[in-house]
Amino acid sequence: MTGLLNILLLLFLVVSALIAVCSRDLLTAVIIFIAYSLVMALVWQMLRAPELAVAEAVVGAGATALLLLAAIGKTRRHE
Numbered sequence: 001m002t003g004l005l006n007i008l009l010l011l012f013l014v015v016s017a018l019i020a021v022c023s024r025d026l027l028t029a030v031i032i033f034i035a036y037s038l039v040m041a042l043v044w045q046m047l048r049a050p051e052l053a054v055a056e057a058v059v060g061a062g063a064t065a066l067l068l069l070a071a072i073g074k075t076r077r078h079e
Contacts, residue, residue, distance in 0.1 A: 009043055026075075030068045037061035 016036045023029040037060030044053035 006043075006046070009039055009046075012039055013043070026072050027069075030065060030072065033068070034061050034065045037065070 013036060016032050016039070020029045020032040020036060023032065037056060040060065041053045041057040044050075044056055
């Protein structure tokens, strides 16, 4: 069961990274990046590295996401 969960999480990471890179909408890319960071924090926790998991959650899904969202807010969106 754990092996299947690991495979699904890693597959999600690969797919979400590809979607974030290929996305033409910046807001969509940032939201997918946040989901990627949260799943990566879960993977670090499963690898028994809780310090890295917390750092990934705080920096990846928290601070970086806020900075990216603030940058998007300062720009104009073209529909």
